[in-house]
Amino acid sequence: GFRPPFAFTSKDGKELVKREIIVADDTATSMTVTLWGERAKQDDSVFEKRVPVCLKGVLVKEWNGGRSGSLQETGDLVFDSKLPEAQRVQQWWSQGGANQSLVALSQDGAGGAGGGRAPSGKAATLEEVRQHAEMLGTSVETFSCVCRLALVQTKKQGEAQPLSYMACQEPKEGNGRPCNRRLDESGFCASCNRAGKAAPRLNIRCRFVDFGDSAWLTTFHEAAQSVLELSADEAKCIEQGEGGREALEGILRAKYFGQPLQLGVRAKLDTYNGDTRPNVTCFDARPVQRGVHGRALLRDIHSMLGTTPAAAMAAQ
Ligand SMILES: [Zn+2]
Numbered sequence: 001g002f003r004p005p006f007a008f009t010s011k012d013g014k015e016l017v018k019r020e021i022i023v024a025d026d027t028a029t030s031m032t033v034t035l036w037g038e039r040a041k042q043d044d045s046v047f048e049k050r051v052p053v054c055l056k057g058v059l060v061k062e063w064n065g066g067r068s069g070s071l072q073e074t075g076d077l078v079f080d081s082k083l084p085e086a087q088r089v090q091q092w093w094s095q096g097g098a099n100q101s102l103v104a105l106s107q108d109g110a111g112g113a114g115g116g117r118a119p120s121g122k123a124a125t126l127e128e129v130r131q132h133a134e135m136l137g138t139s140v141e142t143f144s145c146v147c148r149l150a151l152v153q154t155k156k157q158g159e160a161q162p163l164s165y166m167a168c169q170e171p172k173e174g175n176g177r178p179c180n181r182r183l184d185e186s187g188f189c190a191s192c193n194r195a196g197k198a199a200p201r202l203n204i205r206c207r208f209v210d211f212g213d214s215a216w217l218t219t220f221h222e223a224a225q226s227v228l229e230l231s232a233d234e235a236k237c238i239e240q241g242e243g244g245r246e247a248l249e250g251i252l253r254a255k256y257f258g259q260p261l262q263l264g265v266r267a268k269l270d271t272y273n274g275d276t277r278p279n280v281t282c283f284d285a286r287p288v289q290r291g292v293h294g295r296a297l298l299r300d301i302h303s304m305l306g307t308t309p310a311a312a313m314a315a316q
Contacts, residue, residue: 001021001022001121001142002019002020002021002022002044002047002048003019003020003021003022004019004044005017005018005019005040005041006018006019006040016036016037017036017037017040017041018034018035018036018040019034019035019039019040019041020032020033020034020035021033021035021047021053022106023053023055024093024097024102025089025092026088026089026092026093026097027174027175027177028097028100028102028103028177029102029103029104029105029175029177030102030103030104030105030106031060031067031068031069031104031105031106032068032069032104032106033055033058033068033069033070033071034068034069034070034071035071035077036070036071036073037073039071039077044122046079048122049139049140049141050079050080051089051090051093051094051140052079052080052081052086052087052089052090052093053077053078053079053081054076054077054078054079054081054083054085054086055069055071055075055076055077055078056075056076056078057071057072057074057075057076058070058071058072058075059071059072067105067106068105068106093140094138094140098140098266098268099220099266099268099281099283103177121141121142121143121144121264121265121266122142122143122144123143123144123145123146123296124143124144124145124265125145125210125211125212125213126145126147126208126209126210126212126213126214126215127212127213128143129143129145129215129265129267129280130213130215132267133267133278133280134278136267136268136269136278137269138269139268140266140267140268141266141267141268142264142265142266142267143264143265143266143267144262144263144264144265145208145210145262145263145265146210146260146261146262146263146288146293147208147209147210147260147261147263148208148209148210148256148257148258148259148260148261149206149207149208149227149255149256149257149258149261150207150208150209150214150256150257151206151207151256152204152205152206152207152228152252152255153204153205153206153207153216154249154252160245161205163202163203163204163235163239163248164200164201164202164203164232164235164236165182165183165200165201165203166182166183166187166198166199166200166201167179167180167181167182167183167198167199167200167201168180168181168182168183168189168191168192168196168197168198169196169197169198169199170189170192170194170196170197172192178199179191179192180201183195183198199232199233200232200233200235200236201221201232202219202220202221202224202225202228202232202235203218203219203220203221203224204218204219204224204227204228205217205218205219206219206224206227206282208261208263208282215280217263217265217280217281217282218279218281218282219281219282219285220281220282220283222283222284223263223264223282223283223284223285224285226261226284226285226286227255227261227282227285228251228252228255229255230251235248238251259287259288260287260288260293261285261286261287261288262285262286262287262288262289262293263282263284263285264282264283264284264285265280265281265282265283266280266281266282266283267279267280
């Protein structure tokens with residue numbers, strides 16, 4: 001992912017421009033790296049859908065409990081590298097890595113640029129996401145959508161649809177992070193070849209709506225917890241408690257058409273039983289930053305009217 005460029009004046013009076021990009025590799029770990037000057041000023045399109053990217057000369061610093069990088073002026077930024085390491089990461093990304101939840105090494109706003117969490121992906125309505133999904137090539141596209149939760153799928157063919165599953169929490173060899181593979185009914189992990197520590201993870205189907213369209217999206221653990229404002233542990237406790245499934249569904253219904261959400265949505269082609277079709281999923285959800293969203297709407301209005309967005313520019 002990448003964030004918009006950010007211009008500011010340094011303590012010694014220099015005009016600087018920086019831009020943060022978020023990089024990840026096949027250890028399912030991500031880190032924010034700051035680019036400076038001309039590299040940062042390049043058009044957004046330069047950074048869109050650019051897998052893999054090679055960085056050389058990154059200074060890594062600890063900041064606010066996380067680690068983040070800064071590309072040195074003498075360093076290198078190379079897109080679409082054919083190096084074997086780059087191809088390995090590319091393969092991981094296209095074969096499911098893009099859908100994996102990543103462990104972030106960097107705290108949000110690591111560079112202190114404007115603070116807040118900028119949404120990744122390009123802003124789109126649900127209708128635009130639908131249109132893009134029908135024209136997907138081999139690339140993975142990410143979008144940022146403002147919408148509301150309308151419905152959670154709680155039944156499938158008359159049966160109660162499970163909202164969570166038990167995932168293996170045994171540390172993986174090499175990086176020590178939780179394995180997160182789905183366990184079978186006896187609690188056995190086929191990947192670790194044992195029954196060890198486990199934790200519930202949410203995996204739900206949500207119907208999201210905006211002013212023009214609606215979409216059913218598979219919504220993964222972190223995003224699902226944020227959409228429902230409920231942890232997987234809490235959901236499981238409620239379902240197994242006195243009120244049972246009915247109590248849990250009542251809590252879900254109370255969330256419908258609540259706060260507007262900013263979703264991270266990913267679209268890619270999947271092959272299932274020899275059939276290729278677009279797969280659109282929600283991997284991130286957070287409350288809408290109303291100020292930012294309001295200014296974006298104002299810019300849209302100005303561009304429709306063909307007027308100068310002076311107020312919108314000043315407000316940025
Ligand atoms: Zn495991």
